[in-house]
Each structure stands twice: as C-alpha cells, then as structure tokens.
Amino acid sequence: MSTVQSIERAFAILQVVAAHPEGVGVTAVSQQVDLHKSTVSRLLATLEGVGAVERVPESNLFRIGSSLLSLISQVPFHQQLITLASPFLHQLTAQFGEDSGLCVPDGDQVLQIDQVRGQQQIQVRNWIGERYPLHSSVAGKLFLAFFAEERRERYLGERPLIRYASQTYTDPDQLRPHLLTIRQQGYSWVLDEFADGLAGLAVPIFDGNNQIVAAVTIYGPSFRFPGDNRAAVLSLALDAGKKMTDLLRQSNR
Numbered sequence: 087m088s089t090v091q092s093i094e095r096a097f098a099i100l101q102v103v104a105a106h107p108e109g110v111g112v113t114a115v116s117q118q119v120d121l122h123k124s125t126v127s128r129l130l131a132t133l134e135g136v137g138a139v140e141r142v143p144e145s146n147l148f149r150i151g152s153s154l155l156s157l158i159s160q161v162p163f164h165q166q167l168i169t170l171a172s173p174f175l176h177q178l179t180a181q182f183g184e185d186s187g188l189c190v191p192d193g194d195q196v197l198q199i200d201q202v203r204g205q206q207q208i209q210v211r212n213w214i215g216e217r218y219p220l221h222s223s224v225a226g227k228l229f230l231a232f233f234a235e236e237r238r239e240r241y242l243g244e245r246p247l248i249r250y251a252s253q254t255y256t257d258p259d260q261l262r263p264h265l266l267t268i269r270q271q272g273y274s275w276v277l278d279e280f281a282d283g284l285a286g287l288a289v290p291i292f293d294g295n296n297q298i299v300a301a302v303t304i305y306g307p308s309f310r311f312p313g314d315n316r317a318a319v320l321s322l323a324l325d326a327g328k329k330m331t332d333l334l335r336q337s338n339r
Contacts, residue, residue, distance in 0.1 A: 095121060096129050100150070101173040103139055107332040109147030155337045164190065167291070167300050168200045170333050174302060174326035175202040181322060182315055184306035185210055189225035189288070190299065191233075192217060194241055196226040208307055210284065221261060222250045224276040224286035225301040231268035232290060232298040238265070253278040273324060277308055285311050287319060289327035294335045302327050 098119045103110055116126040130148055133139045137153025158166055171188045178186040179202045188200040195217040203209065220226035220241055230238050242258040253276075255261040268274045274288045286305030293299045304323060305311065312319045 092129070095119065095125070096133060099126060099129055099133065100138065100154075101176075103148050104150055104170070104333065105173040105177060105329065107149060107329050107336065109142035109145060109149045111147050115148070150333065150336070158337045164199050166337065167334070170330055170337070171200060171291075171300075171302065172202075174330060175200065178202075178302070178304050178319075178322060178326060179204050182304065182311075182319055184304055184311050187213065187225075187303040187305070189218075189223075189301045189303060191220075191229045194220060194245075196220060196223050196229065198225075204306070206306070206310070208310075210305060210307070218280065219248065219250065221247045222254045222276075223280045224274050224288040224305065225303050227265065227268060227276065227279075228274040228288040228290055228301050229298060231265040231274065250280055251278050251282045251284075255279070273320065283308050287312070287323055289323045290331075291327055291334060292331045294338055299334070300330075302330065 099115055102115050102118045106114075112123055112127050112130065115130070116123045119126065130139060134141070134148070134151065137151040139148045139154070140151035141147065142149055158169060167188060167190065175186040175188060178184075182204075183206055184204045186202045187198050189196050189198050191197075196219070198213045198216050198218070201212060201214050203212070218226055220230050230241065233241075242261065247254070247256045247258065247261065249256050255264065272290065275286070277285045280286070284305060285308040286303055288301040288303045290298045291300040291302065302323060304319060
C-alpha cells in the first residue's frame with residue numbers, strides 16, 4: 087500500500103469516526119469505507135497510536151481522540167466548523183441527492199461557509215461566501231428563533247422586512263409566532279420564502295454555552311425536495327446537528 091493510499095484511507099476512516107461521536111465499531115467502519123476489516127483495524131491502531139482516535143471505555147468502539155480534538159481547537163472557528171461538519175454534509179447529500187450547506191450568523195445576516203453539491207441535473211447554485219437576510223432564509227429564521235429576545239427584537243424592529251419571494255414574512259407580528267414554533271420544534275423549513283421554487287431545512291448547532299453558532303442546511307427545488315423524504319430528511323439532519331454539537335463541545339473543552 088502506498089503512502090498516499092494509506093493517508094486517503096486513514097482520512098476516510100476519520101470521517102466515519104467523526105460522524106459517530108458516541109463511537110463506532112470496526113465492522114461498521116469497514117462497511118462504510120469499503121475496506122477489509124483487517125485493513126481498517128490496522129489503520130485504526132495507527133490512528134489510535136497518535137491520538138487521532140481513542141477507544142470508548144469498556145467497549146470496542148472508536149471515537150475521535152484527544153490529540154485530534156486538540157488540533158481542531160487551535161483552528162480558526164469557521165474552519166473548525168467546516169472540518170467538523172464535512173462528513174455530515176457529505177452524508178446528507180449522498181443520502182438524498184440534494185445540496186447541503188453550513189451557515190453561521192454574521193451580524194444581521196447569514197453567511198454560508200460551506201456547501202456540498204448534489205449530482206442532480208437541475209441544481210441550485212454555489213452559495214459559499216454568500217450572505218442572506220435573517221428573516222427569509224432557512225438558516226436565518228433558525229438563528230432568529232434561537233437568538234436572545236433583545237437581539238431578535240432589534241432585528242425585527244430596526245428595518246422593514248423585505249419581500250424576496252411569494253411567501254416571505256414581511257410583518258414582524260406574523261413572523262414572531264412562527265419563530266416561536268421553530269424554537270420549540272428545533273428546526274426550520276422554508277418554501278418559497280427566500281426564492282420561489284426553493285425548499286430547505288435547517289437544524290441548529292450549539293456551543294458549550296448552549297448558544298446557536300451554526301446551522302446545517304439541506305435544500306433543493308421544491309418540485310423535487312423534500313418529496314416523500316420529509317421525515318427521513320428531518321431525522322438524519324437532526325441527528326447530524328446533535329452529533330456536530332457534541333463534537334464541537336468536546337473539541338472546545
């Protein structure tokens with residue numbers, strides 16, 4: 087096995103392990119990376135030796151190790167989020183064929199910092215680096231819902247809520263109860279609010295102080311997304327958000 091091939095395989099294994107903060111076994115890893123169990127065991131042993139992975143106490147499961155978490159904690163925060171989110175975004179896109187993204191609050195806007203493209207013939211565009219309004223985008227409404235009341239009310243009271251699509255909320259009195267529902271249920275759906283014909287889902291990522299710091303999104307043309315997959319998309323996305331929250335808290339201890 088060449089050095090490059092070993093590195094590629096080790097990285098693939100780390101992506102799988104990172105997606106399972108509670109721990110994952112050799113068999114499950116070998117199935118997901120399509121490698122023989124003996125190869126996976128050998129590479130996991132090497133990764134364990136340098137602290138990149140560690141065994142969950144009293145089990146044969148592996149999780150991301152303290153040495154790798156320490157390295158991640160030294161990376162600038164947005165890059166840290168991108169690194170942690172990457173396997174989850176790829177999993178969402180692979181499962182449902184639609185683009186997934188990672189967004190963060192940026193003042194009174196939303197900033198998209200990563201995107202994994204689907205393979206559908208009809209796609210949305212690449213939005214990495216783009217900024218969106220809080221009141222009409224799927225991640226933005228999620229952020230508004232989880233912001234402190236003072237910050238939320240300042241946004242709603244300081245500016246007109248511009249209409250971007252046919253279903254954009256432009257009346258703060260109508261948006262407030264909708265945001266309360268989002269906060270209570272823990273996720274946000276949009277349809278024809280940011281752009282007509284676009285549907286999306288956003289789930290939160292929290293830091294160790296239980297403050298929302300990012301959102302995982304998945305979105306596509308409304309004629310195709312979510313279709314019959316609404317419940318499955320929501321379940322996998324919520325699971326990804328929870329696991330990312332756990333990883334982020336571990337890496338910043």
